[in-house]
Amino acid sequence: MITFEGVTKRYPDGTVALDDVSLECPTGKITVFVGTSGGGKTTALRTINRMVEPTGGRVLIDGRDVRDSRPAELRRGIGYVIQHAGLFPHRTIEDNIATVPYLLRWNKKKARETARELMERVGLDPGMAGRYPFQLSGGQQQRVGVARALAADPPVMLMDEPFSAVDPVVRGELQAEFLRLQAELHKTIVFVTHDIDEAIKLGDRIAVFRTGGKLVQVASPQELLSRPADDFVAGFIGHDRGIRRLSFIPAAEAPLTERDVLTAATPVATARAAGDWVLVVGEDRRPLGWAATGALPADGVLGEARLAPIGHTFTVGTDSVRAALDAAILSPSGRAVGVDGDGRLVGVADQHDLSAAITAAVNAAPEPADTEPADTEPAAVAEPADGLAPVDPVPVDGPEPGEPAPAEPASKDGVPD
Amino acid sequence: MNKLWNQVDLSWQWLTASGQWHGEESIPHRLFQHLLYSGAALLFAALIGLALGLLVGHTGRGGFLAVSVANIARAVPTIGLVLLIVTVKYSITPQVIALVALAVPPILVNTFEGVRGVDPETRDAARGMGMSEWGVLWHAELPMALPLILLGLRTSAIQVVATATIVAYPGFGGLGRYIVDGLARNDYQLVVGGTVLVVLLAVAVQLLFAALRRFAVSPGLRGSARSS
Numbered sequence: 001m002i003t004f005e006g007v008t009k010r011y012p013d014g015t016v017a018l019d020d021v022s023l024e025c026p027t028g029k030i031t032v033f034v035g036t037s038g039g040g041k042t043t044a045l046r047t048i049n050r051m052v053e054p055t056g057g058r059v060l061i062d063g064r065d066v067r068d069s070r071p072a073e074l075r076r077g078i079g080y081v082i083q084h085a086g087l088f089p090h091r092t093i094e095d096n097i098a099t100v101p102y103l104l105r106w107n108k109k110k111a112r113e114t115a116r117e118l119m120e121r122v123g124l125d126p127g128m129a130g131r132y133p134f135q136l137s138g139g140q141q142q143r144v145g146v147a148r149a150l151a152a153d154p155p156v157m158l159m160d161e162p163f164s165a166v167d168p169v170v171r172g173e174l175q176a177e178f179l180r181l182q183a184e185l186h187k188t189i190v191f192v193t194h195d196i197d198e199a200i201k202l203g204d205r206i207a208v209f210r211t212g213g214k215l216v217q218v219a220s221p222q223e224l225l226s227r228p229a230d231d232f233v234a235g236f237i238g239h240d241r242g243i244r245r246l247s248f249i250p251a252a253e254a255p256l257t258e259r260d261v262l263t264a265a266t267p268v269a270t271a272r273a274a275g276d277w278v279l280v281v282g283e284d285r286r287p288l289g290w291a292a293t294g295a296l297p298a299d300g301v302l303g304e305a306r307l308a309p310i311g312h313t314f315t316v317g318t319d320s321v322r323a324a325l326d327a328a329i330l331s332p333s334g335r336a337v338g339v340d341g342d343g344r345l346v347g348v349a350d351q352h353d354l355s356a357a358i359t360a361a362v363n364a365a366p367e368p369a370d371t372e373p374a375d376t377e378p379a380a381v382a383e384p385a386d387g388l389a390p391v392d393p394v395p396v397d398g399p400e401p402g403e404p405a406p407a408e409p410a411s412k413d414g415v416p417d
Numbered sequence: 418m419n420k421l422w423n424q425v426d427l428s429w430q431w432l433t434a435s436g437q438w439h440g441e442e443s444i445p446h447r448l449f450q451h452l453l454y455s456g457a458a459l460l461f462a463a464l465i466g467l468a469l470g471l472l473v474g475h476t477g478r479g480g481f482l483a484v485s486v487a488n489i490a491r492a493v494p495t496i497g498l499v500l501l502i503v504t505v506k507y508s509i510t511p512q513v514i515a516l517v518a519l520a521v522p523p524i525l526v527n528t529f530e531g532v533r534g535v536d537p538e539t540r541d542a543a544r545g546m547g548m549s550e551w552g553v554l555w556h557a558e559l560p561m562a563l564p565l566i567l568l569g570l571r572t573s574a575i576q577v578v579a580t581a582t583i584v585a586y587p588g589f590g591g592l593g594r595y596i597v598d599g600l601a602r603n604d605y606q607l608v609v610g611g612t613v614l615v616v617l618l619a620v621a622v623q624l625l626f627a628a629l630r631r632f633a634v635s636p637g638l639r640g641s642a643r644s645s
Contacts, residue, residue: 051545076547086542090560090635100546132637148546158545 001027001062002048002156002188008056009043009213017043018054018213025205027062027155028186032203034193036236040213041192045158048190049078061156076100079149079157079187084165085141087133093119093144094129100152111151118147123177139170146178150185159191163198175201196237200225200244208233222248226362246322246358251314254324254357256338256347264288264303268296277333280307285344287313290333308332313339316346321361325354424609431610444614450590451618455581458513459574462520466569470528474562475554480529487522500587512584519580520573527569531562563634571626575619582615592618 002025009018018040025031033041046052047059050071059066066074087096094115095102101111116126122143133141142162149157163171163178179202182189193199199206200221208216208224210232217229225245228234234241260278262271271278272293280288280302289307296305311330314323316338327336328351336354338346349357438444473483498515535558543557559566582593595611598604 049545051541072547072549072552074547075545080542080545082538082542082545084538086536086538088539088543088557088561088637089536090563090637092637103547103552132635134637145542 001025002031002190003060003063004044004047004057005060006057007044007047007054007059009040009047009052010055016213017052018047020057021213021215022057023207023215023218025188025190027188029204030182030189030191030202031205031207032191032193032199033207033209034196034199034203034236035209035216036211037194038211039209041194041207041209042160043213044207044209045160045190045192048156048158049075049080051075076103076152077154077156079154079159081142081145081149081157081159081162083161085133085145085162087141087144087148089133092130092132093124093136096133096144097147097151099148104152114151115147118150119144121150121181122147137170138166139174142166142174143177146181155188157187157189159189161192161194164193164195171198178202197244200247208236210236243322245362246325247320249321249358249361251319251321251324251338252316253361254321254338254349255353256316256349257353258345258347261345261348262302264301266302268298268300268302268305271296271302277335278302279333279335279337279345279348280305281345287337287339287345290331292332310337313337313343315339315341317341321354321358324349325351325358328354427606428609428613431606432613447590447592447594448614448618451578451581451592454509454513454516454584454589454591455574455577458516458520458577458581459570461513462517462524462573462577463570465517466521466524466573467528467566470525470566471532471554471559474529474532475550475558477533480533483529484526487525490518491522493518509584509589512587512589516577516581516584520577523572523576524566524569527565527572528562531565531569532558534565535561560635561638564630564638567626567630567634571623574622574626578618578622579615582611 004021004023007018007021008016010016021040021044023031033044035041043052047054048061048066050066088099091099094112097115097118098106098108098111101114102108106114112129116129119126119129124140124143124147128136128140133144136144142165145162149159163174166174175198191199191202193202203221205218206221206224207218208229210216217224217233219227219229222245224233225237225241225248228237228241237244260275261281262274262278264280264282266280271291274293276294277290277292280291282288287310288303289309291302291305291307296302309332311332312327314327314336317340324336324338328334328349331337333350335348335350337348340346432444469483473479498518532554539557539561540553543553548556581591582596585591585593585597592611592614595607595614599607599609599611
């Protein structure tokens with residue numbers, strides 16, 4: 001566990017980058033620091049590996065003050081991933097990955113073997129081990145960056161906007177792979193991003209920072225969406241936080257029916273007796289498409305009629321109500337088609353069914369019943385917005401996907417310009 | 418054209434004359450002297466320029482001062498310096514010092530710029546992974562600055578090799594001997610022959626550094642825009 005105890009960073013020119021920040025980043029979990037630029041989230045991350053030395057308070061890793069270790073030794077035990085990967089252009093991929101093992105004086109053979117194993121682990125072809133960074137795409141470089149941070153198997157990883165410099169498609173892939181990797185490795189991760197969507201997608205806990213280095217709220221994603229601590233957090237999350245909350249309600253909670261579901265072998269005459277639209281399924285219960293009963297041919301079976309495409313289905317066991325609602329909106333019949341993992345029909349729900357499920361879920365859980373351990377810490381840590389700052393209805397623009405984070409000039413300590 | 422050919426022919430005759438290849442006055446001996454002065458000057462200049470350039474580039478302090486002094490030093494006419502020094506003490510050592518003063522600025526400025534030009538993200542990553550300050554310098558900054566450093570060394574080496582001719586003016590050896598003596602005796606064959614030798618030496622230095630670059634600079638840097 002990483003513990004911040006009243007951590008403050010004040011620069012000689014009077015700029016305050018961190019203002020009395022206290023929080024805990026639980027072992028084996030992903031804690032996301034999110035906030036506006038200049039909010040101190042990167043500075044907070046950098047106090048953990050002593051790239052920034054706080055002017056007040058202390059940072060503990062598993063109860064041990066980080067200042068008890070020499071910076072270089074401390075850092076060798078903490079994985080570090082940065083925005084543009086920061087790979088060494090003069091080193092091959094495998095030697096980049098083996099950087100920390102070399103510093104720890106592993107023998108070269110073992111270090112390189114580890115590097116190649118890690119390449120596979122992060123989804124890179126080990127055949128690229130001998131290439132140089134300039135020969136890789138941005139996404140591949142970032143994978144190397146992650147592998148390099150993992151090389152000495154550190155329990156703690158610090159990731160400073162690792163996925164914000166790649167295009168949205170690649171970012172999605174990297175995020176998914178990152179979650180898969182974390183499910184295997186259970187590292188204690190501190191992850192900085194300016195993108196609230198990324199925070200909600202990846203975080204077990206989210207710490208929201210605002211300008212002036214103030215920590216505004218620490219909460220699970222669900223709680224953040226349902227109970228933002230103040231207008232700043234609500235504004236930062238954006239106007240569609242209600243819709244985003246739907247991501248946390250399992251689609252399985254929606255009542256699914258088999259009303260107006262018919263097989264392809266059903267005679268047209270029978271189908272006409274049903275509602276306006278019928279869902280046609282095959283012998284194997286895979287959905288084939290929607291048939292408008294008003295436009296059916298005079299005779300024959302449903303399988304021969306012209307069918308409207310389903311749009312997309314949702315998977316009952318894994319998808320959220322958000323996916324189901326999206327499927328319903330895109331469906332010609334206004335109804336969402338739920339399938340199981342094999343793509344076979346489970347049932348159909350219309351928008352009314354879904355909205356009933358949403359109401360029930362929201363009412364049933366005003367306190368988000370997530371998997372967090374008993375949380376003794378108050379949700380809102382910082383004092384309420386002071387009277388000097390007018391409450392802007394939308395204090396920040398929603399972060400543009402793909403837009404790199406604006407530089408935080410005051411936060412990059414020890415990097416001479 | 419005819420005139421040029423005439424010069425080539427003259428220098429060829431001079432170069433191939435048997436008397437040029439043996440004894441105190443011979444080409445090999447003069448070449449050896451020339452290389453000795455140049456090599457010594459370059460060695461000291463490299464020690465000074467690299468140490469200062471790495472220090473200033475790594476710490477980021479005093480960069481403006483170092484580059485300013487280096488640029489002013491570049492403007493000092495070397496021949497003036499040589500003649501000034503020789504009036505103080507008649508010895509080859511001060512002559513070499515003049516050549517060192519000539520050679521330091523390109524090495525210093527290029528080393529400084531090379532280190533300062535290292536991507537701050539890469540430097541940050543190096544520190545963040547637990548490299549000591551020496552480690553950052555040795556494992557990241559130096560190899561990444563190497564293309565520029567070699568360029569600086571090459572510039573200095575060529576300047577030194579060309580300028581070492583002037584130590585013959587106050588009476589020392591080296592290839593400059595032929596040019597100075599040739600001018601004094603109105604022996605143009607001698608002047609041209611000596612000049613050709615200096616030019617050939619400069620070309621050889623150029624080739625040597627091309628080979629060094631190929632050998633010492635990581636292919637990961639050669640492919641990028643940093644190469645020059």
